[in-house]
Amino acid sequence: MNTGPTGQAIDTTRHRALGTVSRASILELTRAAAGGLTIAEVSARTGLHPSTARSHLDRLVDAGLLVKARASGGQPGRPAWRYRPVPEEAPAPAPYRALAAALLEHLARQGRGDVRAEAARAGHDWGRHLAAATPPGGKPVDTAVAVLRGLGFDPELRPTADGHTEIHLYTCPFLELVSRNPDAICGLHVGVVRGALEQAGAPPNDAVLEPFGAPTACVVRLSLPADDSTGPK
Template identity: 80%
Template sequence: MNDVVTLSNVETPRTGPAGETIDPQRHRALGTASRASILEFVRAAGVGMTIAEVGERTGLHLSTARAHLDRLVDAGLLVKARASGGQPGRPAWRYRVAVAEAPAPAPYRALAAALLDHLSRRGHGDVRAEATRAGQAWGRHLAAATPPGGEPVDTLLDVLRGLGFNPRRHRTADGATEIHLHTCPFLELVNRNPDAICALHVGVVRGTLEHAGASPAGAVLEPFGAPDACVVRLALPNITEEPA
């Protein structure tokens, strides 16, 4: 009796340089010279670029520049956020190159995702204000689970580390307190609703400070405020910068 061997084609993922799996969506997003150039311009800018800055640099119409930038966001090559510097109003989007980062613990990502879904279904009210309020409640809860006894900034650093932000504290030239967030563990959620997720993080900061006995007033989050980090600016006394 002869054995019958059936051959079938098995499609395996193709790999790029250094064994990196090719992402078809990203490959298509870079299928035009304009988008490839825009990605390089944004990468070189460090702190990111606005639509107007990209238009000025490339000569593209603003609507065309916006379409290219958002295509790169959809492909996971860029992220966007509103960099306000703590000022009121709704500033322009600023785009920055996305980097591979470790995600937050699964329960936190699930909670944040559920909140975004809830806010999007409501379809009314100020999403940023509601996300900030929810974040404050979450921050108070996380701070309550942090060992007591430290300074408010220490408590905030513990909470942010637990969420996966890789925070580092700094002192500015004028003596102000800053915390640099070197990773964004909620990156996949940022692209779904940047306003809401950034406001949620502001709320977490303020709720943590409030629980730790410090005034949350004046605490703001500046997305892409440093070349390699988002920046939390705090109205707190001088601190000693952590060693590098």
């Protein structure tokens, strides 16, 4: 077995991914960008053709060095992929990761329909189940935050300027799965939030997940007022 200078095993996949100056430079550029970079931004900064930049970025994703998701920034239309570095450490509750991986494999085998929508429906049921196990009587938003915290997302509630609420997710316990199917895993996450909110008495579909919606976090946007207290008593 190959070992590095400190006796740790060398990750040959990552080692090969960084075997070119271009990919190493792209990784450093992405790490230096607070909110990650799109293919167009990498192309503009490096002078590489967009197709070449995409190939390098996806190689870094495959190696587990970057993760990608679609981030619209609130703009209409189909958003571009945005790439950002994988944190050195991320919580990874094994049972939940295994469940999410099994779901992704199932959706891949089905090969039909809207994968994100299907994952969101599965996540909705999962979110209701998890919320049912939390102490009753709290606000719907607090229930959703408790569910997300239990999954390892490191959530933080933030009021918005228009009086609504956002939940910032600073870590993701499923990053390695995001690389395999970003649309499906992000759909699963928003479904979990919607299910938890609905179980606690909030209106259905009251959550929108914006991957990379903040420089250091994914953002769940809610239409619920920040001080909403509706829900079962």
